[in-house]
Amino acid sequence: MNAPRTPASDQAALLRDAVVYTYPLYEMARMRAATCPRRRTDGTFAGDTPDNTLRWVNQLFHSRALLGPQHRQVVTPNNDTLYTNAWLDLSEGPVCISVPDTAGRYYVLGLLDAYTNPFGGIGSRTTGTGTGRYLLHGPRWQGEIPSGMQAVQCPTNAIWMIGRWLVDGEADLPTVHRLQDAVSLTRLDGTPAARAFDVGMQPGERASDPVRFAAVVNRMLRDNPPPAEQAEHVARFAAVGIGAECDAGTMDDAQRQALSAALAALDAELAAPIPSDLGGGWSLPVELLSTFGERYLERALVARNYIGALGMEEAMYLIADCDGDGQPLDGRASYELVFPANGLPQVDAFWSLTLYRKSDCMLVENPLCRYSLGDRSPALRYEADGSLRLLLGSRAPDTPSMQGNWLPAPDEPFYVALRLYVPRKAHLDKTFAYPPIRRVSA
Template sequence: MTRSQADSRSLALARDAVLYTLPLYEMARMRAATCPRRRREGAFADERPDGTLRWVNHFIHTRQLLGPQHRQVVTPNNDTLYSNAWLDLSQGPLLLEVPDSAGRYYVLGLLDFYTNPFGYIGSRTTGTQTGRYLLHGPDWQGELPPGATAIACPTPAMWVLGRLLVDGPDDLPAVHALQDRIRLTLPDGGDAVRAYDVGMQPGEQLGASPQQVQRYAEVVNRALRENPPPAAEAALVQGFAALGLGAECEGTPLDASLVQQLAVALEQVLAELARPMPSALGGGWTLPVEIGASFGSRYAERAQVARNYIGALGMEEAMYIIADCDAQGRPLDGRQPHELVFPSGQLPEVGAFWSLTMYDKGDCMLVDNPIGRYSLGDRSPSLRHEPDGSLRLHLGAAPPRDPGRHGNWLPAPAGPFYVALRLYVPGEAHLDKTFSYPSIHAAEA
């Protein structure tokens, strides 16, 4: 083998290693950023301001629907409240109890530490009645608590990310009450919350500098030790040890040559992941990401989702469809009025609900407007259908001239915009991509 061939093989291995392990780094970083330092009762997991202890097995609930004033995440949804908890099952299983939501849509998505959305508790899968679920790690064996259903989790560390439907501000107290009745305990009912060293600071960034590469290896090697890969992938991961990545490599700094190889691979992979390849659906609509129950061996796809859409649900639970141009590829701009018309009998097909949300193209945030309306959908009481049964939505910075159409107006910025069509529990026509999405087109001023 020539030197050139050897270098190419080494770079290919480094790229494969980064694509495989990057989700572990992103999950560790997300855990550090969102796991609470302080319990609801007020106690800090770590009194040191720069400490890395956090509370795990502990739900955190958002209490407000997101609006333009919330700037933490891009393309936020305005339909649900979030509830999330980071779990550590290495000390044993945990009991998750959910209340009767009285028919209200909700979902608790379960993600393993490799970002696979391996399970769901909620309306689509388990119903809306009360339920008890024993979440356990891959090696646990034991007896179930009375009335509990076992859910085997692929990794000891996992993320529960929940969404609860809210029908406007007046509905918030009812949803808060439901959130407060979602409980995590030990199987005997004892307190499950405990301090856990997440090992990272929230502001750490992924990059290709020597220091960042060393840090990447530290984080990934710990994650691989605590969350071993599936048996079918063990041999693949074992090959990464030649690059200093692996459970057995924990605590061993990378030498300069390995740092250089991984730096090149990280730089290449991060550049690739910054260029997402959406799936075109026609009419100017695209599907940014397609997620199933597991990514399997699609490691590049898994890395892209981890980097750009971490926490996204699988398509059977929700689809997020984006339009920032019309059918001819012309960018959407709120200074020109636009319309989106769903013909009679051709509304989105969903088992739960759908909504169309407006965003400013400049900052990817919700658009401040005088009527405080950020989305329209099948739950919007203001919507009015045309005499022929079609639904005509008006998108623009200015309201329609006809006051009778103001209920169908989705305010846009006075500049470039995009919209997200969210489909919760999408029908088969959406899943198999046979649904005909009407294009957004310019309307008369």
């Protein structure tokens, strides 16, 4: 279908609406292409040539080591858990998932729809830590739920299941590996659910080519229609070449240039410094429970910088890229973060502080191979009054006893993420007082 013409005076505003709304669809497609396995656990490839875009969906893939600087598939990655992920496609029927008894260990199998809404999850907080069997099905499926299974209706056919398993150090890895291996995905008849699927992209593609962007999001819209209450909003985008029935290949030079400019403007906007809305330089960029609703710009921001984020009741992600005086954090200076004895993070699972390079949102190599500190860090030293002082910067502390409290930074701008897993009420209702990051040397 050719995109109908729209007056130039309206095109810029409509294009902005279109790219803001569909940007998360592109990022989900890009992440699926980058992380969906090309090869099954038995060694079978989904396609017969290296340049094909076939991948295995409904196939579990596990991380076996805690993420570090060498892992670059996901921005702002955590360094606390192992992952058990799967890209699900429910267009041909439900997928059944079985989980083991974790003996009280924290875990979550978070479920994101194609628009990045964290609509549900299986795990410690929601379903407990015992064995369980669940049937995940698409929005239009109707059928009988097998005995002993709990049904999970999914808003779209494309689902990203992002699993996290708490790990207490290297010695704990074999135990977590066994738990990962005990998870299974099957069809209703009990056969393995994995099948080949064309993801339509190659790893590494970015939203810079307007024709590719339009082609990817148009397909995503076809495969994963928006919620009924948003359909009228989305239908307007056909006037600028974005829609389930639109053909990106028919865009002319003027339309391509306009879309390219809209994408560049959005990317610059989403890369801007984060305003502090919690005081002390802290912000809460991901503030939702199970859906963004009509907060499309916030949804695009999270898709660019924090894709894979869960709902706040499961995990909160506090970000600081400036100190308490509003100056950008830079590893060439030294900083401290002091939690008073009665002001430590309040969580029912765990908390951690992780440091990232600002330029690419990635972990940074350092001599200690230390990327996060938190309530499970064995070398942390608390003050006599029970307070906790953490040190940030590229220079090691002068005091040897504070080495365990040092989170190394690169000699360039950085930011930190304070993760709160299963946060308590003080965090959820935003009455918790977050201490500022203070600059202590130039």
